[in-house]
Amino acid sequence: MSGSIYGKLFQISTWGESHGKGVGVVIDGCPAGLPLSEEDIQVFLDRRKPGQSRFTTHRKESDSAEILSGVFEGKTTGTPVSVLIRNQDQRSRDYSNIMDCYRPGHADYTFDSKYGFRDYRGGGRSSGRETIARVAGGAVAAKILRSLGIEIQAYTKAIGPVLIPEEQYDYDEIFNNPFYMPNALRAKEAADYLTDCMEAKDSSGGIIECVITGMPAGIGETVFDKLDASLAKAILSIGAVKGFEIGDGFAAALSKGSLNNDAFTAKDGNICKLSNHAGGTLGGMSDGSPVVFRAAVKPTPSIAQEQKTVNKDGSPVSLVIQGRHDPVIVPRAVVVVESMAAITVVDLLFSNMCARMDFLERFYCNTFNL
Amino acid sequence: MSGSIYGKLFQISTWGESHGKGVGVVIDGCPAGLPLSEEDIQVFLDRRKPGQSRFTTHRKESDSAEILSGVFEGKTTGTPVSVLIRNQDQRSRDYSNIMDCYRPGHADYTFDSKYGFRDYRGGGRSSGRETIARVAGGAVAAKILRSLGIEIQAYTKAIGPVLIPEEQYDYDEIFNNPFYMPNALRAKEAADYLTDCMEAKDSSGGIIECVITGMPAGIGETVFDKLDASLAKAILSIGAVKGFEIGDGFAAALSKGSLNNDAFTAKDGNICKLSNHAGGTLGGMSDGSPVVFRAAVKPTPSIAQEQKTVNKDGSPVSLVIQGRHDPVIVPRAVVVVESMAAITVVDLLFSNMCARMDFLERFYCNTFNL
């Protein structure tokens, strides 16, 4: 187990390195009958593709998805959907400056510790290119969710100190700026801040927020496989994410019960909450309100400044990283967050189907005319 | 799947409700030959037992662990270890005021949504008593880790606004105050703050921090089952936890690469880091530094104030919760955090054993004289 398989019922198995032949995903457990084309996946991949703005790496990759199996006459067949994305712009450049040394903030040292050696070319499996496979899987999961009335939208809440308070959100702006920020003015400030970072050969962190709407209440398991716990793992498994919070999150630690509790009420006969400090979960299950969570993303570790580090043998070296790197990881990670959330929610939706005898009986009755 | 089984190789299966016959855990995958007594488990259980101070519920429970299987002549046999803790003080009081209504901040509504009905007595399975089983499992996991040189210590970093900065930590104080805070003065301030909360019929949130030392580098899987991601799920699966961060966590979002990167160096021939912004993981694997993470805990939802809510049928009701409740969840959750961390780390240690051919060959050679 190298831990490259995720999910219980809707399972993705991902593979691939930055400078190998490509990356890919096998989706096991996609229901039959979902209309699916390469275009559906491409739309998602294009959101994380490099080269979209001057704030991303200049590596040229079309990141074209090829569906190899599991789709027949435009629909999924219920069998595994294999998606292949060939690498194109693997520069056959000289890696001698990083093959022996441990870049700060990267997984070079831990890979060597775990496996004894590593594919050092472009970071190998620890490269951001690994997330392509997640996004391909997420595109499929999101399509399933949409057909059930569930929408997931992630966006950039903060880049370094440039943070957008909730009351300034304008969701229509998300796709109008290179950072996927829901506020045009803040996006401009972020651009200025990043330009300064780049000039200083430095990088910035940030915060991604994600909202899931249309979730019926009761999704998520009650003890270990809680909806929020499962989302936490999904999101922390994305490289560079260092924190996760749902609803008021860390602010709840400062709060009081009388303020933090969300009162229930009824509207048009439906039970709902008057506030959403909880972020849409109670006891680990969705409560019918929007599920709202945030991910803290660390600054890109690859910076153009000279850095002190050591070689494999422990001897000190001075390192200047020359590759092509994003000054901030956040914007391209937005769709990765959305993808991991979608995969996680689909899985919990599926496992919820057998939670009640009355539903089971009705399901089997309707389906098989028992 | 109700999600009450956790782990891949070291697996715990938990069961039990607040007012049922008891709670328990079955541990599948405990290695043979571990010296284990009921006392080992009791020491852990006593740390979360109610009635330790005036800041906890007055429910009287001895929470005595009985080992039912898997131990022979004082040692684990390799077969499942079943631990039973009988409930004692289930008050047969009248639950009519909560059986039909949805308490704010509790899982009543989501349980009903998921399952159609619920065991409302004392919160049923969503009660804090569910965590007893985790702690029993954690005691065993912690004992395994200790024999391998790995120690886990959790403590209270903040209760409401009373937060202890790192430079004021005095680990010797942890067991000297009812809050498990590593600073005597702050513990007093916390007591004052909580007394105020209680007088105002209110409750407080807080932050738990946990440190894992002695971890070899390379533990954790590289993509989905990262050490930090796995810990995040483990911790968020504890009721009332709303956030998780590792190392600098959310502060990293505000930082820059030049500040956030931890430089490598060598000491006595061993590679290590000069700082630990990362909190002990790189690329999801332990990096040899202490693993440091924090959990945000929301205020106890059960408060003595009158609250507005609705009944099952949506009709508005005024609710006064009369049970016995902690004004803050944090202190009793400290050992739960430690337990979940221990179980998670054992599991990843085990799965790491087959990561390399040279280790495998040597292991089989040594073991079986092949």
Add this chain to the structure above:
Amino acid sequence: MSGSIYGKLFQISTWGESHGKGVGVVIDGCPAGLPLSEEDIQVFLDRRKPGQSRFTTHRKESDSAEILSGVFEGKTTGTPVSVLIRNQDQRSRDYSNIMDCYRPGHADYTFDSKYGFRDYRGGGRSSGRETIARVAGGAVAAKILRSLGIEIQAYTKAIGPVLIPEEQYDYDEIFNNPFYMPNALRAKEAADYLTDCMEAKDSSGGIIECVITGMPAGIGETVFDKLDASLAKAILSIGAVKGFEIGDGFAAALSKGSLNNDAFTAKDGNICKLSNHAGGTLGGMSDGSPVVFRAAVKPTPSIAQEQKTVNKDGSPVSLVIQGRHDPVIVPRAVVVVESMAAITVVDLLFSNMCARMDFLERFYCNTFNL
């Protein structure tokens, strides 16, 4: 992982040794709303209880099931159902003759090889008492299936050379003889045969057959988790089972395609098969015909004859086993086969619920009025 957890969605976690405090099972994933009492489980346990006839061990065990959790007001709540069966007649006799020696046909040597030592009292975890937990789980699974119109019936097809050909089956006789044989005459012959075995201080093997009716077509996954493959594992996991076959099984190896293929036809508008050589599965999925499989059970290894074996240190010893042992395992294993089949089928039924988008959409629409 000691491999004591079984299933993906309907999961049983079993524990307990022959001469420990008891045995038990935790069922995780039982749907909410199933009427369930201890009596439901007891009926199943009584079918494997010792002391039912002169052909079983004389160990006295009431094998009384206590439900510890997961049931409220007579119905399952969706949370784990924990069932405890205390051991009663653990004779505190002298085990010195087997604690150091390896009984032929038993797991003494392999337990020592795997774990370094073993709980030798009564075979510890490798005792037939381990199956009590399976039967308790099976009783619950069977009740779920019955409510969906699926029935499972196992019976003894052969004891030693006394085999009942299909054309002589009289299902009404199954519960009229101590062997659960569907033919009164053959049951008498079996009694005679076993009496001879017992007089010769020997034991007999036999064959159990199991029929599942009411299965809708399409249950079972298409590649690794085939219905027949899953049943094979379930049945072979029962101690003493040495073979599994479905439909014509090994006889199919001697057959030809023209004879072995089952022709399809239609009856009252429903597609069905004219014969059932396949035993109810095609491509690993149920085909709507009865699922019919058989298990080969080896003779009880504990015989009263003197046997040659060795001690831990390899020195030869002469062994006479004195315990209380069944001359044939088959009759008491019938309900174990039925139980493992029930658990396996429930699990595959549940995972089948998310196989199709049209079912999913209808399910979520109906359930949540999306």
Add this chain to the structure above:
Amino acid sequence: MSGSIYGKLFQISTWGESHGKGVGVVIDGCPAGLPLSEEDIQVFLDRRKPGQSRFTTHRKESDSAEILSGVFEGKTTGTPVSVLIRNQDQRSRDYSNIMDCYRPGHADYTFDSKYGFRDYRGGGRSSGRETIARVAGGAVAAKILRSLGIEIQAYTKAIGPVLIPEEQYDYDEIFNNPFYMPNALRAKEAADYLTDCMEAKDSSGGIIECVITGMPAGIGETVFDKLDASLAKAILSIGAVKGFEIGDGFAAALSKGSLNNDAFTAKDGNICKLSNHAGGTLGGMSDGSPVVFRAAVKPTPSIAQEQKTVNKDGSPVSLVIQGRHDPVIVPRAVVVVESMAAITVVDLLFSNMCARMDFLERFYCNTFNL
């Protein structure tokens, strides 16, 4: 979950249809440092490749393996190994005669029942080509085992009535005939028998036997994940396999304890057995003797004779299958059996590594100098 992922620690995820773009496998959990080339995999694939003799389909497929990831400088890196085999000879012929009708003995009807429709071209995912991915995975597993001193060899024991008794085995002959039979004379008889079958437009079943040598004692888990139970599932998951037996298997049902028990003895200080009726397992764990099991394979369902069946709508049709089909599945399945056995054994070897505290402590001590 379509059940196309197999294993717990050494996991294979397979995909692909007969007439899609190709088939493939992703191996997650292959240890780092295993020398691996495409040639290693090709050797295995070539053993199941069509067109090796006149007794196989005439479909032309080179079945060339391309390793897409997880290997660097000739060695596995510990990350997923993705292997792609492109389909070549997908004849774009007319499928109108099978797209609507249900071929006897095939999975057409069950696929439609489960998923609502199917990729009917060449059987889609239920084609024998699905096993290519298993063999690619098996080649890697076998290479791991070989480096630990464990060898797996499967061969044809019977084709229809032509059965080779154990005393006539000549293992050197296995690769000298198109059937992988360990006896030259019987191979000739099998050829004659099959020629007759083909002339009669019919097909034959058969039996595959597999022997695993070099297994240390104690491999396999003690309850559900027994070695024999796990092998049974692995083997029954191969299409067309209808039965599994280990050691004396079904013959043990006819035997007596005094005959079936294998006496222990000691040779050169090592404990071993004087006979092997058990087939190398006791209590579900390897006992140090060779593991010997058999698989019953049904006759190829695709025969050239006219067959009666029905269409989707239940109307009767007369079917003549025109494709390219093997008159017997057995010879090409031999390497599939070997592969599934190898994958299963690797997985259980890995999970066995954390079975004992003394091994764990020594392992971590040696590895990390704790």
